[in-house]
Amino acid sequence: MICHRNRIFIKRIIFQRCIHTTPIFRKCHNVEEIKIPVPWGHISGKWWGKRNIQPIIALHGQQDNAGSWDPVCELLPDEYSVLAIDLPGHGYSSCLPPFQNYSHIDFVGILRRIKKHLGMEKMHLLAHSEGSAVCFSYATIFPEDVISYFGVDYLTNCYENETDKVDSLSNVIDEKIKYSLRDNELSKTRSWNECKQTWVNAFPWSLNEKSAEILMKRGVVRMADGKYRFSRDQRMKAYEACIFTPDLVIKLAEKIKCHVRLVKATGSQLFDSGLRYCPDIFDIIQEKAKSYKLYNIQGDHHVHMDEPDKILSLFLELHRKP
DSSP states (O other), X not given: OOOOOOHHHHHTXXXXXXXXXXXXXXXXXXXXXXXXXXXXXXXXXEEEEOSSSOOEEEEOXXXXXXXXXXXXXXXXXTTOEEEEEOOTTSTTSOOOOTTOOOBHHHHHXXXXXXXXXXXXXXXXXXXXXXXXXXXXXXXXXXXXXXEEEEEESOOOOOOSOHHHHHHHHHHHHHHHHHHHTSOGGGOOOBOHHHHHHHHHHHSTTTOOHHHHHHHHHHHEEEOTTSOEEEOSOGGGGGOBOOOOOHHHHHHHHTTOOSEEEEEEETTOSHHHHTTTTOTTHHHHHHHHSSXXXXXXXXXXXXXXXXXXHHHHHHHHHHHSOO
16 A cells, blocks of 8 residues: 655665664564664664665554564565664663653654654654554654554553542652662663563563563663663653543544554453543544554454564555555
8 A cells, every 4th residue: 555665765865874783684684773863872773674765663662672573574575674763761772861751752752853863754653552652642743744653552541530640740750750769770680581580570461481582682781790680761660651631632633644554452451441531533543544444453462572474464554555
């Protein structure tokens, strides 16, 4: 349906101004580690596939990393290109400055920064979980920037009771202060297997050991004594995801213009949990989007890691030429 090649982007392939690349190889695919400079450090990513066409931008879920897309990208046909990003505080990307907190709207700003730095006119977006919510917000706040948005097992989140939201603010502030005082460098160290089990135990309804080890390749740091610590910023534990009211979510949805594909994992409750207060959002997206489909796929929240072939087939259906 959609050809993601962008002739303008080819002319701007000089965007390698300030992007540092290191070739690595996985299976039959050429993969590069990239670093996009930002004022506080850099944003890291894995660029899969050809370099002479505009990559599809892929975002991961909260406290995951760019490795989340390895299983899908390893199966990617040669004519496609995907840039999987480590959001700040995740994977190999720099943490935000000490005085700044993590929130949903700031990650929307990160996506905007990436788009501008790469010199893209328009983007194709691929995302999972909170990354999907970030891409949905971006596609509604900057509707002219997005050609397509493919989201796996999440769309958005909103709160209904404003009194409860106000009452929670004191706890939110205290949590942010608590985690900001923790030194990531002094995090508890564990063996590889202990890290793996800790990660699985944090998501027992979603993550298996195989997927945990994929995420650990970018998500843990080996210490001098041979043990490991988690590399993600502890301030992500106080991340603000739920910032919209139902009315605001509906207003955002009314602005969407791109092709939309959503995947709901049947074994996960997260997709529905974020939409309990705005059930009419699908009707609005169907009316406003250039095209829209919702797929129900058997699997858990990390279905894109467990069943990458199923996700890839739907993804390619969206991007295949007419």
